[in-house]
Amino acid sequence: xxxxxxxxxxxxxxxxxxxxxxxxxxWIVYPDLSFAAIDAMAITAIALLLFHHLFAxxxxxxxxxxxxxxxxxxxxxxKAITFTITATGLVQFFANDFTIYRRAxxxxxxxxxxxxxxxxxxxxxxxxxxxxxxxxxxxTLIVGAGSAGAMIARQLKNEQQHTELLPIAxxxxxxAKHKMQLYDLPVAGSTKEIPDLVKDLEIEHIVIAIPSLTNxxxxxxxxxxxSTNAKVQMVPKIEDIVSGKISxxxxxxxxxxxxxGRDPVExxxxxxxxxxxxxxxMVTGAGGSIGSEICRQLMRFTxxxxxxxxxxxxxxYSIDMELRQKYQNSEIDIxxxxxxxxxxxxxxxxxxxxxxxxxxxxxxxxxxxxxxxxPHEAVKNNIIGTKNVADAADAFGIHTFVLVSTDKAVNPxxxxxxxxxxxxxxxxxxxxxxxxxxxxxxxxxxxxxxGSVIPLFKKQIEKGGPVTVTHPDMTRxxxxxxxxxxxxxxxxxLAKGGEIFVLDMGAPVKIVDLAKNLIKLSGYTxxxxxxxxxxxxxxxxxxxxxxxxDEVHPEAIxxxxxxxxxxxxxxxxxxxxxxxxxxxxxxxxxxxxMKIVFEEFEEKKVGSIN
Numbered sequence: 001x002x003x004x005x006x007x008x009x010x011x012x013x014x015x016x017x018x019x020x021x022x023x024x025x026x027w028i029v030y031p032d033l034s035f036a037a038i039d040a041m042a043i044t045a046i047a048l049l050l051f052h053h054l055f056a057x058x059x060x061x062x063x064x065x066x067x068x069x070x071x072x073x074x075x076x077x078x079k080a081i082t083f084t085i086t087a088t089g090l091v092q093f094f095a096n097d098f099t100i101y102r103r104a105x106x107x108x109x110x111x112x113x114x115x116x117x118x119x120x121x122x123x124x125x126x127x128x129x130x131x132x133x134x135x136x137x138x139x140t141l142i143v144g145a146g147s148a149g150a151m152i153a154r155q156l157k158n159e160q161q162h163t164e165l166l167p168i169a170x171x172x173x174x175x176a177k178h179k180m181q182l183y184d185l186p187v188a189g190s191t192k193e194i195p196d197l198v199k200d201l202e203i204e205h206i207v208i209a210i211p212s213l214t215n216x217x218x219x220x221x222x223x224x225x226x227s228t229n230a231k232v233q234m235v236p237k238i239e240d241i242v243s244g245k246i247s248x249x250x251x252x253x254x255x256x257x258x259x260x261g262r263d264p265v266e267x268x269x270x271x272x273x274x275x276x277x278x279x280x281x282m283v284t285g286a287g288g289s290i291g292s293e294i295c296r297q298l299m300r301f302t303x304x305x306x307x308x309x310x311x312x313x314x315x316x317y318s319i320d321m322e323l324r325q326k327y328q329n330s331e332i333d334i335x336x337x338x339x340x341x342x343x344x345x346x347x348x349x350x351x352x353x354x355x356x357x358x359x360x361x362x363x364x365x366x367x368x369x370x371x372x373x374x375p376h377e378a379v380k381n382n383i384i385g386t387k388n389v390a391d392a393a394d395a396f397g398i399h400t401f402v403l404v405s406t407d408k409a410v411n412p413x414x415x416x417x418x419x420x421x422x423x424x425x426x427x428x429x430x431x432x433x434x435x436x437x438x439x440x441x442x443x444x445x446x447x448x449x450x451g452s453v454i455p456l457f458k459k460q461i462e463k464g465g466p467v468t469v470t471h472p473d474m475t476r477x478x479x480x481x482x483x484x485x486x487x488x489x490x491x492x493x494l495a496k497g498g499e500i501f502v503l504d505m506g507a508p509v510k511i512v513d514l515a516k517n518l519i520k521l522s523g524y525t526x527x528x529x530x531x532x533x534x535x536x537x538x539x540x541x542x543x544x545x546x547x548x549x550d551e552v553h554p555e556a557i558x559x560x561x562x563x564x565x566x567x568x569x570x571x572x573x574x575x576x577x578x579x580x581x582x583x584x585x586x587x588x589x590x591x592x593x594m595k596i597v598f599e600e601f602e603e604k605k606v607g608s609i610n
Contacts, residue, residue, distance in 0.1 A: 007062050011053070014061075017115045018052045018084075019045050025107035040096050041104070047091040048084060048108070055080040055087075074117060081112040137166035138204040141197055141230070143221065145172040145180075145187050148235055149209035152251075153183045168201050191221055198228040207251060208234035226520045268558070271493040275358055275400070276301040282356035283308055284341055284389055285363030287315025290404055293485040294360050295319055299326070305333040307354055310363070311340045341385030351392040358492060361389050362404040364420065369537045371416040375589040379581045382419035383574065387426045394434040402492040403427050403440040405500070410442075418593035422577070424500060425596075428569045431498035439495040441488045442564070443479055443503040453511060457518050465529035467515045470536050475508040491561055504560035573599070 022045045056062060059076040085105050092100045140156065142149045149170060156167045169188040172178075177187045189197050197203060206225050213221065218234075225232045233251045281298055285291035286308035292315075295308055308323070310316040320336040327334070335354070339346045341363045351359075364382050365371055371378040386403060393401040405424055408417030424440045431438035460467045484503065491501040512531065519529045536542065573596045581589055 010062050013119055014052060014056065014116060015049060017112065017119070018048045021111040021115065022048060022104065022108050025104045025111055026101070029101075029103040029107055040092070040099075040101070043095055044088055044092055044101070044104075047088045051084040051087045052080070052112075055083045073120070077117045077120065078113065081109060081116065084112070085109045137164050138231075139168045139202055140165040140205040140207060141169055141171055141188075141194070141201065141203045142167060142185075143171045143191060143194070143206060143208045143225070144210040145170040145174070145177050145182055146210065148211050150182055152207055152209045152235065153185055157183060165205055165207070168203065169197065171197055191224060194224050195228050198230050203228070203230050206230045206232045208232065211235050222521075226517075231523050232521065268490060268493065272489060273301050275493050276303050276489075278302070278304050279357040280305040280307070280354055282306075282351070282354065282359045284310070284359070284361045285404075286310045287312045287319055288362060289481055290485060290488070291360070291362035292319045292322075293481045294362060294488060295323060297482070297485050297489055298360075299323060299330075299332065302330065302332060304331075305335060305354065305356075307335050307337055307350065307356060309337045309339050309341075309350065311338070313338060341389055342380050344388040344391075347388045348392045348395065351389075351396050351398065355396060356398060358400040358402065359389060359393050359398055360402045360404065360488065360492070361386060363389075364404070364423075366406070366416060368408070368414050368416045371419070372414060373586075375415045375586050375593070376581065378415045378419045379577065379589060379593075382416070383422050383426065384578055386423040387578065390427050390430050390438065393436050393438075394430055398436050400437045400492055400495055401427065401430075401439070402488060402495070403438075404488055405440045405442040407442060407444040412594075412597055415590055415593060418590075418597050421597050422574050422593065425569045425574055428498055428500070429571045432569075434497075437495040437497045439491065439497070439499045439501060441491045441501045441503065443484050443487070444476060453514065454518065457515055458522075461519060461522050461524065461529055466532040467519060467529060468532050468534045469512050469515050470534055471542065472510075472512050472533060474511045474536070474542055476511060478509050478514075479503065487561060490558060494558060494561065500564040502562045502564045504562065 022041055026041050059080045061076060061080055085108060089100050089105055142153055153167045156163055156165050167185055169186050170182060171189055171191055171194055172187050173190045178189065180187050188201065208221060222232065235251060276298055281303045283291050283294050283306070286295050287310035291310070295306060298306060308316060308319055316336050316338060320334060323334050337350060339350060341347060363385060365378050390401055403423060406417065406420050408414065409421035409424055412418040412421055427438040427440055457467050487503050494501070515531055516526065519526060577592050577596060584592060
């Protein structure tokens with residue numbers, strides 16, 4: 001039915017109800033009504049008709065979608081009818097020698113509410129009862145009978161023709177809600193009873209509707225849901241719901257990041273603002289996973305200028321466009337710079353021209369097996385590139401230089417880890433003789449970064465498997481990209497010079513458990529998507545370590561940030577390699593790197609560098 005036809009029919013229906021209701025009410029209240037009174041009722045009917053359409057226009061009764069009518073729409077009807085009756089009563093008072101037929105008007109008010117309101121809601125009742133839409137809708141259990149769960153339930157019931165989910169019941173741990181109903185759906189049990197509810201109610205789909213759930217609680221809840229054969233989805237977390245509203249269109253699959261992610265760290269806003277706000281900041285490797293997220297986090301603190309430096313044209317273009325679009329109304333000067341950290345002259349020119357207050361050096365080659373095959377490139381990018389940027393910071397008196405390092409720098413068994421440890425030695429050496437505060441921040445793998453296992457696993461699952469894992473006992477530390485980036489920024493404000501900050505990565509995770517979780521969260525079983533073991537790749541360690549117990553100060557200097565104890569550094573250890581690495585073959589470079597790193601541990605006493 002078209003818009004104009006619908007409006008015409010509603011006006012016609014209302015006119016019929018309003019015109020006749022007063023006579024029905026008069027007959028009920030005054031069975032022996034005189035002809036004079038009937039004339040008065042005719043005038044009343046005309047007044048009712050005019051005032052009804054006036055207030056119907058004011059309260060937009062003809063512009064509402066009554067198929068989704070609720071309390072708000074009912075209140076609009078009540079207000080329009082109440083004002084109509086009140087205005088008509090005034091007309092009666094002046095037209096009938098100060099006489100008001102009160103009882104007739106009261107009954108008329110009731111008849112208007114019943115007939116006009118009922119005419120609107122009957123369509124919704126019919127639609128909910130008899131227009132079921134897709135008969136193959138999946139029986140859905142909503143976890144959480146709070147405001148988010150209620151909104152999801154309401155929308156699923158209203159969108160029957162446009163969604164494949166059919167809400168059946170709620171699960172909630174609030175015992176006061178048990179055996180109660182919300183939108184005609186029972187609160188059938190607690191979250192611990194989900195496996196039984198799924199079986200008894202033949203549930204095919206579970207929606208977790210608790211956006212404020214902490215990561216630890218979410219992990220436990222997802223494990224319970226995954227013990228069933230139902231597909232699991234969830235509403236976005238509170239920090240992702242900018243509009244303050246939740247809709248069925250915002251439901252998302254539970255990702256490994258949701259399960260493994262930890263509670264967010266509260267940043268020291270004042271200290272970061274002192275460093276960043278209204279200052280120039282520079283990020284190298286700004287197109288990478290960590291570098292780009294550091295840029296996003298820094299923009300929240302409104303620097304006067306941000307230098308996004310990187311070698312990859314498209315990656316720098318992408319983060320540049322993203323920041324410009326999001327902060328188009330700000331006065332932050334976003335400067336995209338294509339530059340290779342190996343180009344010493346170019347790096348010096350950039351630092352001299354823009355004079356940043358703080359440099360976050362995230363540019364590096366990080367892929368372990370690739371660097372085993374290309375050790376010369378690892379030395380050039382990770383060591384010489386770091387030295388170029390660090391020397392520029394020293395030469396032009398930059399306030400703080402933060403090196404983004406890795407847990408693979410600890411007792412390294414591979415070229416990538418060894419070059420990152422030497423990069424740490426470069427900045428530690430400069431810290432002993434420079435006015436610039438040089439620090440390194442060391443952490444493990446970040447979830448979802450380019451080259452990490454999760455994107456690889458997702459692609460393998462999309463192709464139908466198998467998912468390849470190197471070894472059943474392989475473990476790694478994991479952290480989300482936003483958390484790692486926030487802690488890197490925070491660590492920069494804690495710098496005194498020469499420290500290696502170590503981020504608390506939590507408990508290590510077995511890679512095979514990660515793969516199993518991802519398969520399950522993708523809606524498959526291990527029979528459908530098998531796991532294959534391929535063997536440890538060149539340079540890989542079975543276990544990663546951030547620092548040994550005797551190599552880190554026991555007290556965190558900030559939430560999840562520790563200061564590591566490191567050995568005394570001598571520049572001769574790495575300068576010889578920098579000057580002569582081109583004359584060495586792959587094997588000789590690896591041997592030289594390992595000699596530098598392990599001589600450091602064997603010959604020097606471990607002690608604090610503060």
